[in-house]
Amino acid sequence: MTERVKLTIDDIPVEADKGAKILQAALDAGIYIPHLCYLPEADLPFGGCRLCYVEVEGRGLVTACTQPVSEGLVVRTDTPGAARLRRTAFKLMIAYHDLDCRKCWKNKKCELQKLAPKLKVKLKTPEEFRALPTEQLPLDTTNPYLRYDPNRCVLCGKCVQICTIRNGKSLIDFVNRGYETRLALSSSMTLIEENCPSCGQCVAICPTAGLEPQSGLEALMDRTGEE
Amino acid sequence: MTAAHLENEEQIAEEIGKILAQYERDRSRLIPILQRVQQVFGYLPRKAIQEVSSHLGMSDIQVHGVASFYNHFRFTPLGKHPIQMCMGTACHMVGGGLVLEALKRTLDIEVGGITEDGEFSLDRVACIGCCGLAPVMVIGEKIYPKMSPSRVDEALVNLKMTSSPAEQEEGEGENRSG
Ligand code: FES
Ligand code: FES
Numbered sequence A: 001m002t003e004r005v006k007l008t009i010d011d012i013p014v015e016a017d018k019g020a021k022i023l024q025a026a027l028d029a030g031i032y033i034p035h036l037c038y039l040p041e042a043d044l045p046f047g048g049c050r051l052c053y054v055e056v057e058g059r060g061l062v063t064a065c066t067q068p069v070s071e072g073l074v075v076r077t078d079t080p081g082a083a084r085l086r087r088t089a090f091k092l093m094i095a096y097h098d099l100d101c102r103k104c105w106k107n108k109k110c111e112l113q114k115l116a117p118k119l120k121v122k123l124k125t126p127e128e129f130r131a132l133p134t135e136q137l138p139l140d141t142t143n144p145y146l147r148y149d150p151n152r153c154v155l156c157g158k159c160v161q162i163c164t165i166r167n168g169k170s171l172i173d174f175v176n177r178g179y180e181t182r183l184a185l186s187s188s189m190t191l192i193e194e195n196c197p198s199c200g201q202c203v204a205i206c207p208t209a210g211l212e213p214q215s216g217l218e219a220l221m222d223r224t225g226e227e
Numbered sequence B: 001m002t003a004a005h006l007e008n009e010e011q012i013a014e015e016i017g018k019i020l021a022q023y024e025r026d027r028s029r030l031i032p033i034l035q036r037v038q039q040v041f042g043y044l045p046r047k048a049i050q051e052v053s054s055h056l057g058m059s060d061i062q063v064h065g066v067a068s069f070y071n072h073f074r075f076t077p078l079g080k081h082p083i084q085m086c087m088g089t090a091c092h093m094v095g096g097g098l099v100l101e102a103l104k105r106t107l108d109i110e111v112g113g114i115t116e117d118g119e120f121s122l123d124r125v126a127c128i129g130c131c132g133l134a135p136v137m138v139i140g141e142k143i144y145p146k147m148s149p150s151r152v153d154e155a156l157v158n159l160k161m162t163s164s165p166a167e168q169e170e171g172e173g174e175n176r177s178g
Helices: A022-028 A080-095 A111-119 A158-167 A201-205 A218-226 B003-020 B027-041 B046-056 B060-069 B089-093 B096-107 B149-161 B165-175
Strands: A004-009 A012-017 A053-056 A060-063 A074-076 A146-148 A172-175 A182-185 A211-213 B081-086 B120-125 B137-139 B142-144
Touching: A004 A022, A012 A022, A053 A080, A060 A080, A080 A111, A146 A182, A158 A172, A158 A201, A172 B060, A182 B060, A201 A211, B003 B027, B003 B046, B027 B046, B027 B060, B046 B060, B081 B096, B089 B096, B096 B120, B096 B149, B137 B149
Parallel strands: A004 A074, B081 B120
Antiparallel strands: A004 A012, A053 A060, A053 A074, A146 A211, A172 A182, B081 B137, B137 B142
């Protein structure tokens, strides 16, 4: 049996498996910490969305999905520092996001819409990013089963993670760097969709409208709605 | 797809096969392999990315993802006269961007592109170490100091006319001191 350790999160005593991540320990104990990119079944935490900041005594501000628990750990989710970092991360995420939610097919089922009130951020382009240029990027329609919309993708990397787990190698991956970073589908290179098993897991796991199912995958839309 | 194009792809695949034979099927070899491919071809042909990915058991998009992260790798061939426009701080401050715009307009290509006749390719680089001459353009080995948009045409026309190797070397000698 795995060793158990005792810690406290917001003064609530919690027990967790040694080596488990703070985020998982909190969620198991029914304590909410915002998170987006976290995928329990992944080997390594991706740690990309930065929404899960907490403050840990002796460790400072850390991402809860990457930090392991340990005996006697004191975690606070509600410090001003952690809240500020979480909010900034979220604002950056929506800075270039197409926020015309009413016209979006994922309206009301979008993870961003659920996160915004929890983080106390309004779902409109933050004041500080208004001046930045916004251009509509072309959709990737090369895969018959799904469509990639870079204007609505927040680069959480969940589709990349799940595809790697499911297929051993990801058929969707990050390309370019910095501001130019996008996801790209293998089908945009091969043209012939020889590899994609059309399992639809990437579409199902996408928290936003970044990946849209196309005919044949429609059944999955209902599944995404249930979550 | 034209036959000529196919033949070309086959040739590429053959060349890549030779390169790949020298490397283990191990993902950690990816960057060295890509470097070698670029050395041989001057860029990373799409076909090469596909061959490399199947050699390493990766998907083509994963390989492309890694390669596109680095400025070092390019996905279009170099032109006969590869143009590099400096966009380092000094060159940027004195109008490097305007020169770059002029180049794009004149050649009718984007950064990273190549003209249809294969004569010119265009890239932007960050500081080539002679900021005193800013804004600086480099074509092949030749440095063009204190560039301005109006001098773009002149430089390109001269190159098109004087494509003989002897004259080019002469030009190099004069200008390389920087
Ligand atoms: S959930 Fe921790 S960084 Fe995304
Ligand atoms: S900035 Fe252009 S040469 Fe240094």
